[in-house]
Amino acid sequence: MTDGPAPGMPRLLRAGMGAAAVGLLLIYNSVDTGSDADGSQDRAAPPAAAAPAVPGPSGAGDAGPAPAAAPQSPALGRAKPTRLRIPQIAVDAPFTELALSPAGQLDAPPPDDKNLVGWYRDGVTPGERGSAVVAGHVDTSKGPAVFLLLSLLLPGNKVEVSRADGTVAVFTVDSVETFAKDAFPDRKVYGRTPDAQLRLITCGGTYDKKRRDYLDNVVVFAHLESSHPG
Template sequence: MAGPAEPAGSTAGRAPGQRTIVLVATVVSLAGVLLIGLGLSGIVGGDPEPVASVRHESTAPAGGLPLTDVPLSKVAEPMRAARPTAVYIPSIGVAAPLMELGLDAGGAIENPPFDPPNQAGWYRYGPVPGQRGAAVITGHLDTRTGPAVFARLKNVKRGDQVQVVRADRSVAVFVVDKVEHTPKRRFPAKKVYASLSYPGLRLVTCGGAFDRRAHSYEDNTIVYAHLAAPYYPGG
């Protein structure tokens, strides 16, 4: 679903090769530390045929980590390293587990499974969400039977929160800076995999019209965000 990937600079151990990234997504529920999370997907050779008149159901619990006293517009200092385990986007009802994504034999980000449809993925050769650099999470838009984890990603707005639960029970709380819709043939790899001086996050899925001849969506939806509030249980 995404476009060709490029190195993310010194913050990424390895970067995917020049090849089309394919994504899609679904929403499911899961409990987490004060926050709920689940999550993402990755890349595939072609997208499934879109399903007409499928009703999107979300079992994600309402609410999230209460951060009303935190200045969310400020870029926070990097967090210590901890493997991401779930992603939660309250504004669109996403609560999904995260799997790790590496590289396939062709040098592109490896394919995530279509089943379960709520599965999202974190590119493990890039930065860890919460640390300095552009962490990348991908998820499918849909499957052959219905919507997937990032089915509503295009509805995310500037200022929305993206919460990433990590293995040490900490939560990296990001705030969305912008949402971009771009043709796959002009995938902005340098921006997505940029070497940032601050902790950033990119969420990527498919979008636009479905090309039945190519069996692929024509565009990508990309969300750009910055770390606004690191949360550690117990203070």
């Protein structure tokens, strides 16, 4: 376990959001995406949250347009995710739904459960057209957590998401990138996409004792490759 916050304080990710977005994206306090059930990515954004394509206040840290779509496979309909499996890093974890706080920030997965990932319940579900966001702790006051080894994933690795409709969405990792939290590329991570994509996000880099937070975010970019019955 790395040296970190006081017991009981969740440790996850922080990423900047645009001026129209109300400040910061905290992994223990934020995430934003949107899509509707037919995959048109028009689901209403959460109150006081940024539209995915909105860059930072001055473009700082914005890596430009959203990444080009990978070779497309048919997007799936809307269905809640139930379990995340990433064999290469021994992840096999259930999902919890994450809602927004009154301040417009996403609540975190419970910090006392080290093997739990969360998704924003009003956003894109994994397999729908658009960028689905899944957040998990790298560690907690209880020790290493579900996304401890996320940064070790490689292009071509597979990520499987079991869904409530009985399907399993299979994603292929395109890249794994690390961004400073004070220069987070909103558009690149949350920008609209013409196909079904997935973002896995956690903390990374150095832990700052004064800020009680990690300085970076690790983001895994992946696209839907296929699906099959669960």
